[in-house]
Amino acid sequence: MSTIAMGHAGAEAAPAEKKGLWSWITTVDHKRIGILYGVTAFLFFLLGGLEALLIRWQLGAPDKTFLSPEAYNQLFTMHGTTMIFLGVMPLSAMFFNYFIPLLIGARDVAFPRLNAYSYWVFLFGGLVLNSSFLFNAAPDMGWFAYANLTSKQFSPGLNVDFWIIGLQILGIASLAAAVNFFVTIINLRAPGMKMMRMPMFVWMSLITQVLLLLAFPIITVALVLLMLDRSFGTHFFVPSGGGDPVLWQHLFWLFGHPEVYILILPAFGVVSEILPVFSRKPLFGYAAMVFSGCFIAFLGFGVWSHHMFSTGMGPMADTVFSLGTMLIAIPTGVKIFNWIGTVWGGSIQYKTPMYFALGFVAMFIIGGLSGVMHASPPADLQQTDSYFIVAHFHYVLFGGSIFALTAGAYYWFPKMTGRMLSESLGKVHFWLMFLGFNLTFAPMHILGLNGMPRRVYTYSAGMGFEFWNAVETAGSLILGFSFLIFIWNILKSLKSGEVATADPWHGATLEWSIPSPPQEWNFAVEPTVDGRDPLWELRRARGGTLPEPARVSGKGIHLPSPSYWPIVTAFGTALTLVGFLMHVTLWVILLGVAITMLGIFSWAFEPADH
Amino acid sequence: MAHDTAHALHPPTATGLDTRKLAIWTFIGSECLFFATLISNYLVYKGESLVGPLPHETSQCMLHGQMTTCEPIFEIPLVTFGTAVLLFSSFFVVLALNGAQQGNRKKLIGWLSATVVCGLFFIGMQVYEFYHFYHKGLGYTTNLFGSSFYTLTGFHGTHVTLGVIWLATMLVLAIRGKVPPEKSLNLEIAALYWHFVDVVWIVIFPVVYLMR
Ligand code: HEM
Ligand SMILES: [Cu+2]
Numbered sequence: 001m002s003t004i005a006m007g008h009a010g011a012e013a014a015p016a017e018k019k020g021l022w023s024w025i026t027t028v029d030h031k032r033i034g035i036l037y038g039v040t041a042f043l044f045f046l047l048g049g050l051e052a053l054l055i056r057w058q059l060g061a062p063d064k065t066f067l068s069p070e071a072y073n074q075l076f077t078m079h080g081t082t083m084i085f086l087g088v089m090p091l092s093a094m095f096f097n098y099f100i101p102l103l104i105g106a107r108d109v110a111f112p113r114l115n116a117y118s119y120w121v122f123l124f125g126g127l128v129l130n131s132s133f134l135f136n137a138a139p140d141m142g143w144f145a146y147a148n149l150t151s152k153q154f155s156p157g158l159n160v161d162f163w164i165i166g167l168q169i170l171g172i173a174s175l176a177a178a179v180n181f182f183v184t185i186i187n188l189r190a191p192g193m194k195m196m197r198m199p200m201f202v203w204m205s206l207i208t209q210v211l212l213l214l215a216f217p218i219i220t221v222a223l224v225l226l227m228l229d230r231s232f233g234t235h236f237f238v239p240s241g242g243g244d245p246v247l248w249q250h251l252f253w254l255f256g257h258p259e260v261y262i263l264i265l266p267a268f269g270v271v272s273e274i275l276p277v278f279s280r281k282p283l284f285g286y287a288a289m290v291f292s293g294c295f296i297a298f299l300g301f302g303v304w305s306h307h308m309f310s311t312g313m314g315p316m317a318d319t320v321f322s323l324g325t326m327l328i329a330i331p332t333g334v335k336i337f338n339w340i341g342t343v344w345g346g347s348i349q350y351k352t353p354m355y356f357a358l359g360f361v362a363m364f365i366i367g368g369l370s371g372v373m374h375a376s377p378p379a380d381l382q383q384t385d386s387y388f389i390v391a392h393f394h395y396v397l398f399g400g401s402i403f404a405l406t407a408g409a410y411y412w413f414p415k416m417t418g419r420m421l422s423e424s425l426g427k428v429h430f431w432l433m434f435l436g437f438n439l440t441f442a443p444m445h446i447l448g449l450n451g452m453p454r455r456v457y458t459y460s461a462g463m464g465f466e467f468w469n470a471v472e473t474a475g476s477l478i479l480g481f482s483f484l485i486f487i488w489n490i491l492k493s494l495k496s497g498e499v500a501t502a503d504p505w506h507g508a509t510l511e512w513s514i515p516s517p518p519q520e521w522n523f524a525v526e527p528t529v530d531g532r533d534p535l536w537e538l539r540r541a542r543g544g545t546l547p548e549p550a551r552v553s554g555k556g557i558h559l560p561s562p563s564y565w566p567i568v569t570a571f572g573t574a575l576t577l578v579g580f581l582m583h584v585t586l587w588v589i590l591l592g593v594a595i596t597m598l599g600i601f602s603w604a605f606e607p608a609d610h
Numbered sequence: 611m612a613h614d615t616a617h618a619l620h621p622p623t624a625t626g627l628d629t630r631k632l633a634i635w636t637f638i639g640s641e642c643l644f645f646a647t648l649i650s651n652y653l654v655y656k657g658e659s660l661v662g663p664l665p666h667e668t669s670q671c672m673l674h675g676q677m678t679t680c681e682p683i684f685e686i687p688l689v690t691f692g693t694a695v696l697l698f699s700s701f702f703v704v705l706a707l708n709g710a711q712q713g714n715r716k717k718l719i720g721w722l723s724a725t726v727v728c729g730l731f732f733i734g735m736q737v738y739e740f741y742h743f744y745h746k747g748l749g750y751t752t753n754l755f756g757s758s759f760y761t762l763t764g765f766h767g768t769h770v771t772l773g774v775i776w777l778a779t780m781l782v783l784a785i786r787g788k789v790p791p792e793k794s795l796n797l798e799i800a801a802l803y804w805h806f807v808d809v810v811w812i813v814i815f816p817v818v819y820l821m822r
Contacts, residue, residue: 241751243655244654601779
């Protein structure tokens with residue numbers, strides 16, 4: 001790796017250090033926005049976890065009256081919606097924000113202010129969705145909101161409307177961010193970083209952005225149609241007017257299945273960064289990893305109806321969608337073998353990130369296997385709407401996404417904060433989480449096959465469900481407790497953790513070549529790349545160790561200026577949509593549009609450099 | 611317009627493509643799925659309406675509280691003219707861009723004004739059409755045809771309106787002399803969006819108005 005000097009001689013003074021609340025509100029620095037995403041998403045994640053614990057407490061024993069059926073419906077709906085849209089997606093966005101520019105050797109994302117806008121829209125969307133609790137009108141029809149449960153006739157309250165508007169706002173945030181990251185990855189790679197040299201996390205992120213760009217418009221339209229049905233009296237999903245409730249299922253799952261890959265591909269990427277570093281071996285089968293990722297995304301748009309076998313689509317459709325679904329297992333299997341091949345024969349470093357990454361591989365295999373089981377329509381007709389499905393998607397989403405994102409958190413925490421997390425607490429966290437997770441979700445396979453339906457608020461004694469439900473509830477408490485240890489670990493490390501060097505793990509990628517935490521401009525000198533593992537190549541060339549990079553003054557480095565227009569525009573955007581919530585309040589909509597327009601114009605004409 | 615990129619001063623990007631141009635292409639790609647979904651929705655419900663009025667057929671419909679026989683609702687000549695106007699506007703914006711690149715302000719302002727006028731005409735046509743259909747008994751919730759037709763063309767019309775606002779902003783800038791050749795890319799990006807809005811209409815027009 002050679003280097004070239006960058007920056008423009010002289011004129012600009014060193015950027016001043018930025019502090020205080022206002023600096024966070026107006027920040028356009030991808031690293032700070034990443035931290036905002038991370039903290040916000042983690043809080044939402046804890047909220048979603050609390051909802052889950054309440055659900056588990058209710059199910060811990062038969063015939064409990066701890067939760068009313070209404071409260072139970074609200075809790076499982078908000079739990080699912082929160083975990084997917086406010087937990088896993090924005091936690092992935094934290095890593096996109098913080099690490100895509102660092103991994104490709106860029107100073108920031110392509111559009112820093114648009115990036116800030118995405119974050120604020122996301123925050124407002126999350127708040128709107130959760131504010132439904134204050135009106136005692138939290139969504140209560142399940143995260144996939146099947147018609148015609150969502151019709152005005154069967155859901156007269158605001159519950160469904162909060163869900164529609166909340167998701168609509170969140171969708172705008174995702175789309176804006178997807179455009180931004182797509183362009184960033186394509187266009188801002190450092191010299192020499194060809195597409196086939198990009199770190200695997202960047203590849204998987206790129207594919208995720210494509211999925212977001214293509215899948216979110218579909219749910220946007222579906223939500224619009226549903227809103228029109230509810231607020232304007234159209235009949236798109238209302239049979240009495242000729243509408244077809246099954247169309248909702250098609251539109252929802254056309255989005256919904258790609259969405260599950262939106263949730264898992266970033267996790268694949270994180271693990272593909274961690275396994276090589278802690279095995280001291282390059283990623284096995286790099287090209288196969290890239291192409292299997294592309295293939296998964298491509299097939300992901302053609303299998304949505306495997307969620308709809310029970311609607312009775314006929315043998316032809318059943319066969320096609322069943323085969324398509326089974327086909328996805330092939331590229332998925334390719335990935336799993338590549339991870340195993342990466343670790344195989346490596347000199348394994350037993351550090352916490354590696355524990356979580358290996359835990360991910362094991363748990364994800366279980367989830368993938370049950371997925372292939374319900375790819376078969378006759379089997380699925382027995383399993384659908386039972387706890388077996390709940391077991392499947394928790395093995396892929398918790399055992400998959402959450403394990404991998406936690407691995408990423410342990411791996412990159414030193415880079416983000418300049419402090420190491422405690423290894424001993426980390427391992428306690430891992431074992432408790434591993435134990436709690438399996439105690440909570442493995443028995444769901446058994447309960448599901450024994451006929452326990454999902455989404456029913458209680459069960460009678462004597463049906464044979466008591467024992468495993470009690471085990472699950474105990475497991476969920478352990479799982480919840482493991483996150484308290486994680487929080488403790490974070491707080492303790494921030495206060496008094498061991499100071500992190502630039503490269504505590506002997507990493508292979510560019511982020512480890514700069515100080516921890518990075519300075520605002522990331523790279524004082526623009527890196528040049530001529531391989532897939534630039535730091536390892538450099539270390540080899542230099543015969544072993546690399547000098548600790550110095551913190552520099554940053555004089556002469558040009559950075560985008562802070563701006564408050566992103567938050568103003570985001571507020572306008574959210575307000576416009578909220579106007580559609582309370583049975584269409586015209587003045588709110590107009591005010592929202594006015595603020596949005598003001599924001600966009602001021603933003604467009606704001607000089608970027610002062 | 612300001613450069614919203616940390617790398618504004620480092621023009622060579624990894625691909626050589628301008629970052630903002632790549633962004634608008636990406637956005638357009640995403641918008642394709644948006645309209646594809648709306649068009650699919652229209653097609654799924656084609657012929658599924660329980661009452662009239664219908665696009666191409668005579669039907670029983672409710673008018674002034676009475677069931678009567680309704681004529682087919684579409685008037686193809688008017689929309690064909692509107693379609694032509696919109697198509698020409700795409701041509702005009704190319705000429706305007708050409709003027710901007712040559713530093714020919716007169717050409718730029720002239721053709722850009724023509725584009726905006728065409729856009730306004732199209733919106734006017736659509737408003738007239740909606741008004742007219744409404745009075746022929748096709749309300750927003752009258753039947754599935756009405757709902758899916760107004761939703762699809764309404765969203766397209768909203769896109770046209772945003773495009774007109776964007777181009778009008780560029781026109782004001784051009785009149786103030788703020789679109790010199792080196793900033794013609796700003797106009798090019800707006801023009802790309804405008805072409806996209808046109809292309810979508812090229813799909814909607816045959817699918818909705820011509821296909822029986
Ligand atoms: C080999 C890979 C996979 C296969 C073959 C597969 C197959 C399936 C099938 C057939 C269903 C529908 C079952 C039913 O409702 O009756 C399903 C449900 C589900 N899958 Fe997967 N899946 C796979 C991987 C994943 C991954 C990676 C994720 C997410 C990270 C995921 C998340 C979900 C979710 C959330 C549901 C349930 C949705 C709901 O009903 O609420 N799956 N899967
Ligand atoms: Cu699926």
